[in-house]
Amino acid sequence: MSGFLGTILDGLTALALAVGLPIGAGGPPPLAHGYVEGEYLRIAAPSAGMLESLSVTRGTQVAAGAPLFAIDRATATAERDRLTAALAQARAQRADLATGKRAQEVAVLAAQKARAEAALRYSTAELTRQRELVAHKVSSPDKLDQARAAYDRDRGQLAEAEAQLAVAALPARPEQLRAADEAVTQAEAALVQAERRLADLAPVAPAAALVDDTLYNPGEWVPAGSPVVSLLPPERVKLVLFMPETAIAGVAPGGTLSVRCDGCPPGLSARVTRIASQAEYTPPVIYSVGSREKLVFRVEAVPDRPLNPGLPVDVWPVNAQAAGTTP
Structure with a gap:
């Protein structure tokens, strides 16, 4: 009988342990x-829009970094693409300001310099000849003055052509370069902001967690800041x-x-x-x-x-x- 009672007591003890009784x-x-x-993580998007997709279901486990849902991103994608093009434009303008004139434009200025050099050689020779003629009383002083004026004119034109050729190799003014740099920086910041906004519309799990609840279905309108998925790490x-x-x-x-x-x-x-x-x-x-x-x-x-x-x-x-x- 004692063995029978011991068996009963052992069974009651096991039952008490199973149900948590003292x-x-x-x-x-x-x-x-x-x-x-x-302490639930309620994941929301900062902007309102239609729920495009829902990548998780209630009661499942998700890994950190796994996609949760996506709000309609057509407008945000277009804005990101526009800002990408604007950044490329700003960088191209900055590079253009740093390179000077094109090779074809430099060739035109070089040709103008060569023409000015030829004209100066002719006016120099003419001035020398008129001086000799006036010294021998063969030519009038008026022609000597004309030769001297032509020499001064051609020398000034050659100096101008040389200056233009030198300027053609220079970049833009420092102030213009700084303004272009600021434009590039501004375009880069705008693109980062657009990419962040696009990523916020398709959030991922911040940590491995249980999907406790999903509050919207695809196709429904989600207000800005309204939680779509509730996670419990x-x-x-x-x-x-x-x-x-x-x-x-x-x-x-x-x-x-x-x-x-x-x-x-x-x-x-x-x-x-x-x-x-x-x-x-x-x-x-x-x-x-x-x-x-x-x-x-x-x-x-x-x-x-x-x-x-x-x-x-x-x-x-x-x-x-x-x-x-x-x-």
Whole structure:
């Protein structure tokens, strides 16, 4: 008979462990009660538009960088292409200002210089001849003055042609080059902004996460800033506990608590990450069994395994579990 009763007790113990009941009447009550809370990432687009595509479904896992959805990008794509062309234009204008005149234009100026040199050689020879003729009383002084004037004219034309040829090889003025550089910088910034706007219309997952919900279907109009996909990364799941003020002195950030919840495997633990600096009365959701302290502190802890948000939990000190008084 004793063997039969032992078998029954073992079965009841296993059942109690499975459903999360305390074992033994002498076991201490939970240190605190609470629930699992998720900090959701609600992904939205900054601009309104029709939902073009939805790349995820509820309840699936997505990797970091995976596409989530896309808002209609026809207008944003056209604007990006326009700004790309504007940047190419600004860069071409800047390069043109730095190269001087074209080779054909330089050839025209070189020909003008050669013509001026030929004219100067002729006027120089004519001036020399008229000087000799006037010295021998063969020519009049008026013709000498005409030869001298022609020589001065041709020499000035040659100087002008040489100056024009030298200027043709020079780039634009420094002020023009600076203005062109600023135009290129402005066009580059506008293109970066357009590409960013285009990327914002097709966001990707910021981290590996569970797709908790999708709020719009393809073809629907999405207002600006309205979330389309709700994600829950595993590292953003935490426990929210309401600990009596009589027990708060024994808990500190970084400490470990033993966790029990309905249907959860044994051996769960959580690391305390935050303790509220002020007490509150009556937690917003009551998860306690029987009476509890009215004055409680909100405590947050990170579980060592994924848990479903909304699940009620109880916690004990780790040493209580080590003593075998909790499952």
